[in-house]
Amino acid sequence: MIDYRGWRHVFKLDPDKAIDEDALEAICESGTDGIIVGGTYGVTYDNTLELMSRIRRYAVPAVLEISSLEAVVPGFDSYLIPLVLNAGDPDWMFAPHVSGLKTYGAYIHWDDIITEGYLIANPEAGVAELTRARPIADAQEAKAYAQVATKICRLPIVYLEYSGTYGDPAVVRACKAGADEAHLFYGGGIRTPEQASEMAAIADTVVVGNVIYDDLEAALATVAAVKRE
Numbered sequence: 477m478i479d480y481r482g483w484r485h486v487f488k489l490d491p492d493k494a495i496d497e498d499a500l501e502a503i504c505e506s507g508t509d510g511i512i513v514g515g516t517y518g519v520t521y522d523n524t525l526e527l528m529s530r531i532r533r534y535a536v537p538a539v540l541e542i543s544s545l546e547a548v549v550p551g552f553d554s555y556l557i558p559l560v561l562n563a564g565d566p567d568w569m570f571a572p573h574v575s576g577l578k579t580y581g582a583y584i585h586w587d588d589i590i591t592e593g594y595l596i597a598n599p600e601a602g603v604a605e606l607t608r609a610r611p612i613a614d615a616q617e618a619k620a621y622a623q624v625a626t627k628i629c630r631l632p633i634v635y636l637e638y639s640g641t642y643g644d645p646a647v648v649r650a651c652k653a654g655a656d657e658a659h660l661f662y663g664g665g666i667r668t669p670e671q672a673s674e675m676a677a678i679a680d681t682v683v684v685g686n687v688i689y690d691d692l693e694a695a696l697a698t699v700a701a702v703k704r705e
């Protein structure tokens with residue numbers, strides 16, 4: 477299993493988005509601690525395999541965040557399995573996982589599986605629409621969700637997902653308090669070194685996604701900012 481507990485900064489690459497060879501090299505050689513491959517829509521076996529094969533030319537650890545059973549590709553260092561804590565549609569909690577175990581059960585190396593308690597905090601995100609995520613009322617409620625993940629379900633990771641928008645540091649702080657000994661990933665809307673530093677001062681790992689495709693130089697600048705924290 478990869479040692480995600482040492483990760484401070486990761487990039488998330490979306491198989492459904494195009495990235496040219498130079499940009500991919502810059503991302504993989506940036507000094508980031510790892511690459512997460514994942515996305516909500518348009519993730520297929522073929523585009524995931526293609527992206528993994530290209531990332532594999534570099535030494536950086538690569539993990540797949542599974543969002544679709546059709547796109548489970550062998551060859552990643554580990555597999556992140558989201559459990560959506562605030563899914564309004566309960567089928568997103570366990571139904572795909574049961575299907576996955578029926579399909580892949582015999583092939584799974586359990587040491588390569590890492591489960592995430594996923595808390596979706598941006599109601600406008602695609603993943604919020606998909607899972608019909610319940611809104612999070614306030615920081616206190618975010619802390620309670622994080623405690624459900626770590627204290628009740630004993631999950632090793634809490635992932636606070638603001639995908640597409642920059643989060644509220646007070647909510648991130650509350651999640652960190654609730655996560656306690658679990659590892660807190662923060663992702664969403666990081667576009668500047670200052671934002672990366674601010675979230676890295678609270679969360680254990682910051683995840684940088686969309687800015688890679690809009691402004692590569694800005695994305696790369698987040699690595700040094702987090703490493704300085």
Ligand SMILES: CC(C)=CCC/C(C)=C/CC/C(C)=C/CC/C(C)=C/CC/C(C)=C/CC/C(C)=C/CC/C(C)=C/COP(=O)(O)OP(=O)(O)O
Binds near residue numbers: 542545550639
């Ligand atoms: C090689 C091999 C055989 C390995 C074993 C396979 C394996 C690990 C099987 C395990 C079985 C199992 C338990 C599988 C789970 C399967 C599954 C489909 C689970 C569903 C997970 C889930 C709840 C997904 C919902 C969506 C989600 C949380 C996606 C995460 C990614 C995300 C939010 C990305 C950000 O969104 P993005 O698309 O970037 O948004 P924008 O485009 O708006 O930016």
Ligand SMILES: O=P(O)(O)OC[C@@H](O)CO
Binds near residue numbers: 488638640641663687
């Ligand atoms: O794409 P952004 O908004 O950077 O979010 C990163 C990541 O948390 C998405 O799953």
Ligand SMILES: [Mg+2]
Binds near residue numbers: 490515686
């Ligand atoms: Mg994205």
